[in-house]
Structure formats: C-alpha cells, structure tokens
Amino acid sequence: MLSRVALRSTSRLTTRAFSTTQARHTKVAVLGAGGGIGQPLSLLLKSDPLVTSLSLYDIRGAPGVAADVGHVDTGSEVVGYAADGLDAALDGVEVVVIPAGVPRKPGMTRDDLFKTNASIVCDLAKAVAKNAPKAHILVISNPVNSTVPIVARTLQQAGVYDPAKLFGITTLDVVRASRFLAGIANTDPIKTSVTVVGGHSGVTIVPLISQSPAGNAVKLGSEEWKALVHRIQYGGDEVVKAKDGAGSATLSMAYAAAKFANKLLRALKGETGVVTPTFVESPLFKKEGIDFFASNVELGPNGVAKIHELGKLSPEEQELVNAALPELKKNIEKGYEFVASN
Numbered sequence: 136m137l138s139r140v141a142l143r144s145t146s147r148l149t150t151r152a153f154s155t156t157q158a159r160h161t162k163v164a165v166l167g168a169g170g171g172i173g174q175p176l177s178l179l180l181k182s183d184p185l186v187t188s189l190s191l192y193d194i195r196g197a198p199g200v201a202a203d204v205g206h207v208d209t210g211s212e213v214v215g216y217a218a219d220g221l222d223a224a225l226d227g228v229e230v231v232v233i234p235a236g237v238p239r240k241p242g243m244t245r246d247d248l249f250k251t252n253a254s255i256v257c258d259l260a261k262a263v264a265k266n267a268p269k270a271h272i273l274v275i276s277n278p279v280n281s282t283v284p285i286v287a288r289t290l291q292q293a294g295v296y297d298p299a300k301l302f303g304i305t306t307l308d309v310v311r312a313s314r315f316l317a318g319i320a321n322t323d324p325i326k327t328s329v330t331v332v333g334g335h336s337g338v339t340i341v342p343l344i345s346q347s348p349a350g351n352a353v354k355l356g357s358e359e360w361k362a363l364v365h366r367i368q369y370g371g372d373e374v375v376k377a378k379d380g381a382g383s384a385t386l387s388m389a390y391a392a393a394k395f396a397n398k399l400l401r402a403l404k405g406e407t408g409v410v411t412p413t414f415v416e417s418p419l420f421k422k423e424g425i426d427f428f429a430s431n432v433e434l435g436p437n438g439v440a441k442i443h444e445l446g447k448l449s450p451e452e453q454e455l456v457n458a459a460l461p462e463l464k465k466n467i468e469k470g471y472e473f474v475a476s477n
C-alpha cells in the first residue's frame with residue numbers, strides 16, 4: 136500500500152488565500168529528502184515563499200522529514216512519500232531536485248561514487264520521465280559530471296529530453312569561491328561574486344577570479360592565486376576530511392541548492408536578468424566533443440534562456456580550462472556509456 140503522509144502546514148483558508156496572491160503554483164519535489172542534504176534542503180525550500188507545494192521522497196525517512204518540516208509556519212503544503220511512493224511524489228511537479236545517492240568517504244574521488252549513484256540517478260530519471268516529463272531537473276548527486284549526462288540520455292530514450300530543463304548544481308563551487316575570495320579580499324562574501332565554470336570535480340572546477348571585481352582589486356600573487364584556486368577545486372575534500380567518514384558537505388550544499396532553486400523559481404515566474412553558473416548541455420565546447428559545460432546561464436520562464444560565453448580569461452585561467460576539458464569529456468562519456476549498456 137502506498138504510504139503517504141499529508142501534512143498541511145496551514146489551514147485551508149490560509150492556503151487558498153496564499154494561492155490567489157501568487158502568480159503561479161510551484162510544486163517542488165526533493166528525491167533523497169531523508170538524507171544529509173535532503174533534510175536541510177527540504178527545510179530551506181519550505182522557507183522559500185516561491186515554493187507553494189513540497190513533495191518529499193526517499194527510500195527511507197521522508198514521511199518523518201515531511202511531518203517535521205511541515206510544521207514550519209510558511210504557506211506551502213508538504214507531503215512525504217515512502218519508498219513505494221515515487222510516482223505519486225512526482226505528480227504535478229514542476230521542479231525536481233535530486234540529492235539521492237551515496238556521499239564520499241575520505242580517500243574517495245567523486246568518480247568512485249559512480250558505481251552506486253549512476254543507477255540511482257538513472258532510475259529516478261526514468262520516474263521523472265514517466266510522471267513529470269516537463270519538469271525542470273536539478274541534479275546534485277555525484278559525480279555531477281556524469282550523472283547529468285545520465286539523466287539527459289535517460290530522458291532522451293524516453294522521448295522527453297529538453298536540454299533547457301536539466302541542470303547540474305555547481306552552486307556550491309560558486310558559494311565557496313565567493314567565501315574564500317572574500318576572506319582574502321576582506322569583502323562581504325554575498326557581494327563577492329565569482330563565476331565558476333567547467334564541471335564539478337577537482338580540475339574541472341575552474342574559478343574565473345580575474346573576472347571578479349574583488350579578485351582584481353586584491354591583486355593576488357601567483358602562489359596566492361594557485362592556493363585559492365586549489366582550495367575552491369578541492370573544497371569538497373576539506374569537508375570530507377573534517378567529517379572523517381561521516382559523509383561530505385550537506386549543510387552548505389543544501390544552502391547552495393536552495394539558492395539555485397530560488398533563482399530558477401524567480402526566472403520561471405518571469406523575473407529577467409537571473410544569471411548564474413550551472414552545468415548544462417552547452418554549445419561552448421561541443422566542437423571538442425564535450426556536450427555539457429558549466430558557465431554563466433541566464434534563466435528564463437522555460438529554464439535555460441541563454442548560455443554565456445566564458446568571456447576574457449587570464450592565461451592561467453585558460454590553462455585551467457584546457458586541463459578541465461579532457462577530464463570532463465571522460466566523465467561525460469562514462470555517463471553516456473552507462474545508459475547505453477543498461
């Protein structure tokens with residue numbers, strides 16, 4: 136039997152009043168809502184007034200998370216679904232966020248997660264294709280450089296792939312870059328924007344410090360620049376090491392995903408000028424055989440509205456891009472091969 140816990144956080148009267156004042160209803164699903172990222176992400180999405188309905192799914196624990204988060208005094212409705220409730224969880228959903236999958240332990244690379252997470256993500260993509268084929272999909276599960284191509288190919292096989300609606304979430308790299316640069320430049324991190332391009336692992340993470348006003352103003356020496364780039368590229372390892380076997384970044388990741396989701400929801404509602412880096416199907420390096428690349432993307436009412444060029448790079452940044460490309464190509468092809476052989 137479908138185990139379903141429906142918890143309305145407001146009275147019907149309040150819910151009705153809320154929906155009449157909103158330009159549109161936005162139902163968001165979190166797949167993997169019981170996990171280290173899923174739980175705080177669900178809380179942050181519950182706090183976002185642009186989310187009117189929240190659907191929480193996990194193979195374990197989502198009804199409990201829904202019961203808990205559902206008491207928060209915002210207008211959205213929260214429903215939790217147990218393992219057998221995936222189809223129902225996706226019904227009518229416009230935005231699907233996927234943090235389902237295993238995290239790293241010390242000594243592992245993100246690619247070491249491929250064996251387990253590829254099939255989890257592939258199965259969830261099949262369910263999205265069946266139940267919410269027009270949904271925007273935000274992929275958090277690692278390795279992002281491979282899981283996003285897996286979702287793309289899975290949707291393609293189901294005949295419902297729209298590249299404008301598939302995003303790999305690289306926002307944590309952007310958040311880290313802002314925080315780490317601000318620490319050096321003595322600026323307010325929230326106003327210290329840094330564009331991070333490429334992908335989401337090690338050398339594929341390419342921060343464009345030269346394009347950041349704070350990065351320019353602080354005039355980093357070569358060693359300082361290298362250390363900053365390394366910290367941004369391997370920020371995930373810093374957390375994995377500190378958690379000492381208990382997983383990887385969860386709280387900062389939930390913050391980053393909620394930040395990206397809010398930008399997308401604003402754009403879906405018609406706000407213009409919403410631009411943020413994200414890993415999408417991109418023309419930028421198609422000639423080199425690389426179908427997906429993170430760069431600044433303008434979001435619009437249908438998802439990706441415009442993919443920005445990389446802009447002017449310093450010679451050192453150009454070298455970072457050159458180093459990222461072969462690794463990215465390998466990761467993307469690994470994702471494609473998984474779908475082709477399953």
Ligand SMILES: NC(=O)C1=CN([C@@H]2O[C@H](COP(=O)(O)OP(=O)(O)OC[C@H]3O[C@@H](n4cnc5c(N)ncnc54)[C@H](O)[C@@H]3O)[C@@H](O)[C@H]2O)C=CC1
Pocket residue numbers: 166167168169170171172173192193194195234235236237238239248252255258259274275276277278279304305306307308335382383384385388
């Ligand atoms: N894109 C990014 O920047 C980041 C990505 N991650 C990745 O996010 C993923 C999740 O990390 P955590 O939340 O820390 O792991 P976690 O182990 O705490 O939570 C994962 C959740 O996924 C659930 N799950 C497993 N299979 C599922 C399925 N088939 N359907 C639905 N739910 C399923 C588990 O029950 C668990 O609750 C990992 O792959 C991690 O590497 C983590 C940090 C940053």
Ligand SMILES: O=C([O-])CC(=O)C(=O)O
Pocket residue numbers: 238239245277307370371372374375383384
């Ligand atoms: O490092 C990890 O495995 C998790 C992650 O993607 C990050 O923190 O950037």
